[in-house]
Amino acid sequence: MDAHGAIARISLSAVQHNLQQAKRLAPSAKAIAVVKANAYGHGDLMVASALQPLADMFGVARFEEAQKLRSSGIKQPILLLSGFLNAEQLQFAALNNFQVCIHEFAQLAVLETTPLAAPITAWIKIDSGMHRIGFSPEQADAVFARVNAITQVVQPVNAMTHFAQADEPEQRSITETAIARFQQATAGKVRHTALCNSAGVMAFPQAHSDFIRPGIMLYGITPFAEQQGSDVGLRPAMDFTSSLIAVREHKAGEPIGYGASWVSPRDTRIGVIAVGYGDGYPRMAPAGTPVLVNGRRVPLVGRVAMDMATVDLGPEGTEQVGDEVILWGNGLAAEEVARHVGTIAYELVTRLTARPKLEYVD
Incomplete structure (x- = not known):
């Protein structure tokens, strides 16, 4: 793992x-x-x-x-x-x-x-x-x-x-x-x-x-508001990433997370991401906010907690514990995530807490 x-x-x-x-x-x-x-x-x-x-x-x-x-x-x-x-x-x-x-x-x-x-x-x-x-x-x-x-x-x-x-x-x-x-x-x-x-x-x-x-x-x-950096020749400087720490079978009609804010309409597989508002990922990100898991776009479901967030991998999802997750960055613009959350990308990148490591790749 x-x-x-x-x-x-x-x-x-x-x-x-x-x-x-x-x-x-x-x-x-x-x-x-x-x-x-x-x-x-x-x-x-x-x-x-x-x-x-x-x-x-x-x-x-x-x-x-x-x-x-x-x-x-x-x-x-x-x-x-x-x-x-x-x-x-x-x-x-x-x-x-x-x-x-x-x-x-x-x-x-x-x-x-x-x-x-x-x-x-x-x-x-x-x-x-x-x-x-x-x-x-x-x-x-x-x-x-x-x-x-x-x-x-x-x-x-x-x-x-x-x-x-x-x-x-x-x-x-x-x-x-x-x-x-x-x-x-x-x-x-x-x-x-x-x-x-x-x-x-x-x-x-x-x-x-x-x-x-x-x-x-x-x-x-x-x-x-209606653009992203790649539209105007800019390159995203931050990939905010984490990984799956659990993959669970989930039954139709069952809720997930605090407040039971999302209930699955079908049998599916749920991925649990090691990220939350304790890292700076916004608690108010709604269900449907996109996330990339192994490069595949999947929707956030349930309420973002301090240390974990959950995504619907779908019943045919093959992702496993340890697989990479991109919250925003290359392939998923921070501007798009911000629009789902109802904020601006400025806030997403500046609100990271001290917990996530900064790694410089070049």
Whole structure:
């Protein structure tokens, strides 16, 4: 019996290919490779190391993520997409070639009053329609005037925005309006601009500007709801796998799992997979969610538990204990699984727990 628990097999060559694909789409722009949230579940240190020859910068959401990359030998500039929280973080950023996003007046006040040992590169965040963080276009002139007066900030400063609906093709005019707002607010005031997340890179070439920020597309996943990465030349970087730990004969009319949520309409064979929400597989995956067993597509049945999930192998199924299961990856796109679950593939890959091993296959 060669059964194993959940493993996420990561292809670093696929990640490299996907960054190259982003750069082909935006050949005149430099690339900020986004490796936040442990590189979307793929392992930030390994991914960043593999991308060092290709990425101009790295982007992270948390200060601690930047510290980890720098202390592990990543040399490129690192952009703190959420900026800094206090003077201590700002001082550390200046010493360690972190670039900072400024999106809030409290940050601006810290930047004005904190002595730094080295000049720092700042990116002013303009709120072009997301309405989470960032300065409104109406505030831009005053903000740039204040930042331009800070001698320890590299001049001229940079500016960035984040699109709220670039992944919705039917709302194209909303993103076009956001681009116009940003361009009007920053014209003649900045050194470099960065507008495009993955959806922007793929759908709005007029906004590629100086820097792009590919994130989810690096991992072979498209941001567009009705597509999957292979449709647009991306390669899935994660095969989330496990194996069968039991195969059972199951009678018609018998339920399976917690709550008896599924009852078999026929005599069949049930496969039990060593995976559950304790590994990050979604508990809310409904019956019918596809799974590959030895490359054959079979439906999930019963409720996903902490450590096990069950599939209907059919009465003629010949699978055995130890056979490989792919939960998503090559042959079964994470985007398709996400649609069955009612979520997005971003969540599937980032919610893996510490239990599944990450194995790097190239």
